[in-house]
Amino acid sequence: MYRAFVCLTAEHTAWALPLAMLVCWLSCHTALRLLEQARAESGGRSAGWLVGAAFSAGAGIWSTHFIAMLGYDPGLGVSYDPAITLASLAVGVISALAALTLLRGARGTGGGVAAGLLLGLGIAVMHATGMQGVRVPGTFAWDPVLAAAAVATGCALACGSLLALSRAETGRGLILSATLLSVGIAALHVLAMAAVRVVPDPRADLAADSLPRAALAAGIAAVTLAVLACSALALVADRLRRMNRVLSEQRTALIAGEERMRALTDALPQMVWVAPDDGHAVYANRRFQAFFGAGSSSRTQRIDAHHPDERAPNAAAWRQAQEERRTFEAETRWRDPSGAYRWHRIVIVPVPHADGTVEWIGTAHDIDDIVRAREALRVSGERLALALDAGSDGLWDCDLATGEAWTSDRLWHLLGYAPGELPAHARTWRALIHPDDRERAVATLVAHLAGATPMFECEHRLRRKDGAWGWFLTRAKVVGRDAEGRATRFVGTHIDISVRKEAEGRIAHMAAHDALTDLPNRTLFRERLRRRLHEVVRDGGSCAILCLDLDRFKEVNDGLGHLAGDALLQAVARRLSAELPAGDTAARLGGDEFAVLVVSVAHPDEARARAQTLLRAVGRPVRIGDQSVEVGASIGIAVAPADGADEETLLRRADLALYKAKAEGRNTVRAFEPAMDAALAERRRLEADLRRALAGDELVLHYQPQVRPACGRLVGFEALVRWRHPSRGLVPPNAFIPLAEETGLILPLGEFVLREACREAARWTLPLKVAVNLSPRQFQQADLPERVLAILTETDLSPDRLEIEITETVIINDMARALSVLRRLKALGIRIAMDDFGTGYSSLATLQAFPFDKIKIDRSFVSQLGERPSAAEIVRAVLGLGRSLRIGVVAEGVETDGQRRFLADEGCEEMQGYLFGKPQPAERLAAMMDGERPATGAVTEGLRAAAS
Numbered sequence: 036m037y038r039a040f041v042c043l044t045a046e047h048t049a050w051a052l053p054l055a056m057l058v059c060w061l062s063c064h065t066a067l068r069l070l071e072q073a074r075a076e077s078g079g080r081s082a083g084w085l086v087g088a089a090f091s092a093g094a095g096i097w098s099t100h101f102i103a104m105l106g107y108d109p110g111l112g113v114s115y116d117p118a119i120t121l122a123s124l125a126v127g128v129i130s131a132l133a134a135l136t137l138l139r140g141a142r143g144t145g146g147g148v149a150a151g152l153l154l155g156l157g158i159a160v161m162h163a164t165g166m167q168g169v170r171v172p173g174t175f176a177w178d179p180v181l182a183a184a185a186v187a188t189g190c191a192l193a194c195g196s197l198l199a200l201s202r203a204e205t206g207r208g209l210i211l212s213a214t215l216l217s218v219g220i221a222a223l224h225v226l227a228m229a230a231v232r233v234v235p236d237p238r239a240d241l242a243a244d245s246l247p248r249a250a251l252a253a254g255i256a257a258v259t260l261a262v263l264a265c266s267a268l269a270l271v272a273d274r275l276r277r278m279n280r281v282l283s284e285q286r287t288a289l290i291a292g293e294e295r296m297r298a299l300t301d302a303l304p305q306m307v308w309v310a311p312d313d314g315h316a317v318y319a320n321r322r323f324q325a326f327f328g329a330g331s332s333s334r335t336q337r338i339d340a341h342h343p344d345e346r347a348p349n350a351a352a353w354r355q356a357q358e359e360r361r362t363f364e365a366e367t368r369w370r371d372p373s374g375a376y377r378w379h380r381i382v383i384v385p386v387p388h389a390d391g392t393v394e395w396i397g398t399a400h401d402i403d404d405i406v407r408a409r410e411a412l413r414v415s416g417e418r419l420a421l422a423l424d425a426g427s428d429g430l431w432d433c434d435l436a437t438g439e440a441w442t443s444d445r446l447w448h449l450l451g452y453a454p455g456e457l458p459a460h461a462r463t464w465r466a467l468i469h470p471d472d473r474e475r476a477v478a479t480l481v482a483h484l485a486g487a488t489p490m491f492e493c494e495h496r497l498r499r500k501d502g503a504w505g506w507f508l509t510r511a512k513v514v515g516r517d518a519e520g521r522a523t524r525f526v527g528t529h530i531d532i533s534v535r536k537e538a539e540g541r542i543a544h545m546a547a548h549d550a551l552t553d554l555p556n557r558t559l560f561r562e563r564l565r566r567r568l569h570e571v572v573r574d575g576g577s578c579a580i581l582c583l584d585l586d587r588f589k590e591v592n593d594g595l596g597h598l599a600g601d602a603l604l605q606a607v608a609r610r611l612s613a614e615l616p617a618g619d620t621a622a623r624l625g626g627d628e629f630a631v632l633v634v635s636v637a638h639p640d641e642a643r644a645r646a647q648t649l650l651r652a653v654g655r656p657v658r659i660g661d662q663s664v665e666v667g668a669s670i671g672i673a674v675a676p677a678d679g680a681d682e683e684t685l686l687r688r689a690d691l692a693l694y695k696a697k698a699e700g701r702n703t704v705r706a707f708e709p710a711m712d713a714a715l716a717e718r719r720r721l722e723a724d725l726r727r728a729l730a731g732d733e734l735v736l737h738y739q740p741q742v743r744p745a746c747g748r749l750v751g752f753e754a755l756v757r758w759r760h761p762s763r764g765l766v767p768p769n770a771f772i773p774l775a776e777e778t779g780l781i782l783p784l785g786e787f788v789l790r791e792a793c794r795e796a797a798r799w800t801l802p803l804k805v806a807v808n809l810s811p812r813q814f815q816q817a818d819l820p821e822r823v824l825a826i827l828t829e830t831d832l833s834p835d836r837l838e839i840e841i842t843e844t845v846i847i848n849d850m851a852r853a854l855s856v857l858r859r860l861k862a863l864g865i866r867i868a869m870d871d872f873g874t875g876y877s878s879l880a881t882l883q884a885f886p887f888d889k890i891k892i893d894r895s896f897v898s899q900l901g902e903r904p905s906a907a908e909i910v911r912a913v914l915g916l917g918r919s920l921r922i923g924v925v926a927e928g929v930e931t932d933g934q935r936r937f938l939a940d941e942g943c944e945e946m947q948g949y950l951f952g953k954p955q956p957a958e959r960l961a962a963m964m965d966g967e968r969p970a971t972g973a974v975t976e977g978l979r980a981a982a983s
């Protein structure tokens with residue numbers, strides 16, 4: 036180290052090393068910059084910069100060495116071999132070229148170290164070559180340690196320099212790298228010079244130190260610096276060229292950008308323009324030019340394009356925006372090239388510049404379709420709102436995730452609330468629904484939300500604001516589901532169905548209740564009975580039904596009128612209801628038929644006791660208007676399960692018991708007994724037989740004579756039906772006529788009798804009249820006169836030979852209609868006789884209402900003549916009545932001569948009875964008619980007695 040210090044301070048002149056260091060640093064810095072250029076370029080340009088860098092570095096290293104050598108003074112004369120000296124320059128340049136070439140392509144530590152080693156060794160070789168060209172009077176002796184230290188130090192610092200360069204990213208890194216390399220070169224030189232000692236050789240010539248060292252060194256430095264300056268200039272020129280190129284590229288990019296911008300604005304659906312404050316457009320896109328014309332760019336033109344209605348307000352608004360330098364926005368109509376006004380959205384944005392001026396970028400978007408669609412939407416929205424308000428449905432749309440809903444105003448009005456008074460939320464619906472309907476509604480809803488039903492439909496009650504419950508029909512549908520299928524949106528309507536429900540309720544009530552008494556009707560009664568019987572069968576216990584029939588209802592109804600009858604039925608209904616405990620049912624089955632369901636009876640006697648209570652209640656006088664009416668009732672009882680476990684059987688058996696009770700007289704209670712079923716079965720058999728009889732020839736007519744005893748003349752016959760039953764024998768009419776009445780078989784039966792009687796009478800040798808009984812049911816046929824006429828025509832019997840016998844019941848049922856039918860019959864020439872006179876309710880009134888041809892005194896009065904004085908009075912009175920009304924009177928049931936005499940004495944001209952002849956088959960009539968002269972048998976006897 037000491038040797039190096041000596042070498043540095045004693046053997047080198049003071050200016051040499053600083054000058055060499057300066058040259059070295061500058062050349063290294065230049066070389067490294069040129070290397071950067073070479074790295075930045077490619078191909079030949081890169082190679083050029085690399086050669087420049089290598090030359091700069093090599094010349095710099097060589098100049099450093101050579102300047103330092105010129106400052107080296109070992110105390111002997113020193114000269115230089117020019118060829119070797121120049122060769123050392125070549126070594127320096129080549130070494131640098133090799134190292135920098137390696138470094139250019141290399142990256143990372145390995146490349147830097149390799150290039151550094153190469154450069155360090157190159158510097159050492161260059162130094163050694165240069166030393167070979169130094170001529171001194173002696174020889175150089177090398178200290179190997181110092182020589183090796185020189186090489187190592189040079190290599191190490193060269194490596195450090197190039198490593199620093201490879202990591203350098205800033206100018207400061209380049210300076211560090213150049214500095215390290217310079218220090219390395221200098222250190223190598225100094226250490227290498229310290230390692231050499233001149234061993235004087237006395238034989239050698241002392242070379243004259245003829246070189247002007249300082250001038251030469253300065254010259255070398257100047258040349259080197261000039262080279263470096265040239266390199267730097269080349270570098271600057273290159274920089275300028277590159278800047279130029281960058282500027283050119285930027286200009287090209289700018290032009291491209293502008294073109295892109297134009298293409299972009301041309302592609303926009305809006306009109307776009309740019310104008311300075313004076314409003315003259317300096318740029319306008321294609322759409323703008325198409326709208327305003329290519330040459331139109333003044334603001335006046337744009338303002339003129341406004342619709343007259345909007346021009347002035349828009350111009351004022353624009354001036355305001357311009358003054359305040361803020362964005363102007365407007366939706367306005369602009370006149371298009373065709374002259375039509377179209378809606379545009381105009382936005383003009385200020386763009387302030389650094390020089391204080393402002394440019395305005397304007398856009399105008401044609402929103403005509405949008406505005407018109409918006410307007411149409413608004414109108415249709417208003418219509419919808421109107422429709423919703425006017426309609427009867429309340430609409431809602433519910434977000435199921437939040438429960439929040441949109442509801443139409445109508446919905447709130449339906450509930451009596453003002454819109455917004457309650458939250459539009461699913462929980463509001465839950466809070467308002469009737470507790471009894473909630474479970475069903477929620478179950479229906481859950482099923483629909485789960486996708487089990489296509490629609491949610493539910494009728495339920497909602498509480499109105501006034502607290503009343505209203506019936507609503509909710510119809511809704513899920514219209515949105517998430518990815519997992521969960522319902523998200525639910526829309527629907529509420530329809531107020533309260534009126535309908537009320538009507539349905541009324542209809543249901545009417546369908547199940549009797550209109551007159553409001554008691555349950557037959558349907559509801561049977562339904563309740565069926566339910567109760569089901570319980571009895573399932574759970575045990577017992578119940579009873581009481582069938583009740585008013586005893587004198589018909590008399591009240593016929594005598595006092597239908598209004599009185601109605602009032603009576605209503606009073607009875609009230610009394611029945613009042614007597615029943617809760618749970619029992621009183622029903623009106625029709626007419627004057629009532630039924631009571633006693634839901635629980637411990638013993639049949641309990642049912643009987645209940646029936647007696649009801650009898651007493653119904654039997655109390657009823658006030659109707661100013662009259663007091665008393666009716667009784669008959670009650671039939673059937674108890675379940677003893678008398679039957681189904682409603683059909685039970686009702687039938689209670690009915691049978693009632694039938695029996697009625698047959699036994701008024702105010703009677705009868706419980707069902709199994710024997711009654713046998714009677715019913717018998718009745719059924721009889722009915723079936725009668726049907727068969729009608730179809731076959733089992734029915735025959737017998738004829739009973741009617742006579743005028745005073746002159747001993749036969750005047751006619753009454754036709755009386757008989758049933759020649761195959762097993763029962765001859766069945767009298769009393770055994771089957773009531774059944775025929777009940778079953779309706781009386782109609783074909785009556786028609787058979789009429790036809791048969793007319794046919795028979797038409798065959799008679801004498802033109803006697805034939806009397807035929809017509810039942811009330813036959814009289815209900817509106818076309819009865821036409822039917823009778825058809826039979827008369829068919830049988831060819833003169834109408835004046837036919838006498839129709841009717842009872843009072845025929846007239847009383849429907850007097851107006853009956854009288855009309857009677858008049859039409861009479862108009863045909865048919866005679867009308869009132870049968871069973873005196874047994875009815877208002878015989879006199881009936882006689883006054885219709886001019887009968889004949890009155891038949893009932894045989895119950897005739898048979899009591901001589902036994903009951905009142906019977907004689909009645910007969911006398913009837914005969915008097917006939918005389919005063921000029922109506923013929925026939926006494927029937929005359930069996931004795933005493934009766935005949937009494938009747939004859941009282942002026943009765945016509946008679947009928949066993950005394951004159953019993954009803955006989957038709958084949959015997961001819962003989963009787965012959966007997967008008969000599970007769971035998973009962974008629975003959977009777978007539979004979981009458982004549983005597």
Ligand SMILES: Nc1nc2c(ncn2[C@@H]2O[C@H](COP(=O)(O)O[C@H]3[C@@H](O)[C@H](n4cnc5c(=O)[nH]c(N)nc54)O[C@@H]3COP(=O)(O)O)[C@@H](O)[C@H]2O)c(=O)[nH]1
Nearest residue numbers: 755756767768769788808809810870928929930947948949
């Ligand atoms: N609608 C129809 N009713 C008919 C018809 N045929 C009969 N009847 C009615 O049946 C009732 C019973 O009739 P019948 O058993 O035939 O009895 C009649 C006579 O036999 C009976 N009579 C006549 N004279 C006497 C007598 O001296 N003593 C006595 N014990 N009985 C006598 O009276 C019946 C006739 O009565 P009436 O019709 O009132 O003149 C009876 O009500 C018949 O009307 C039919 O075809 N259609």
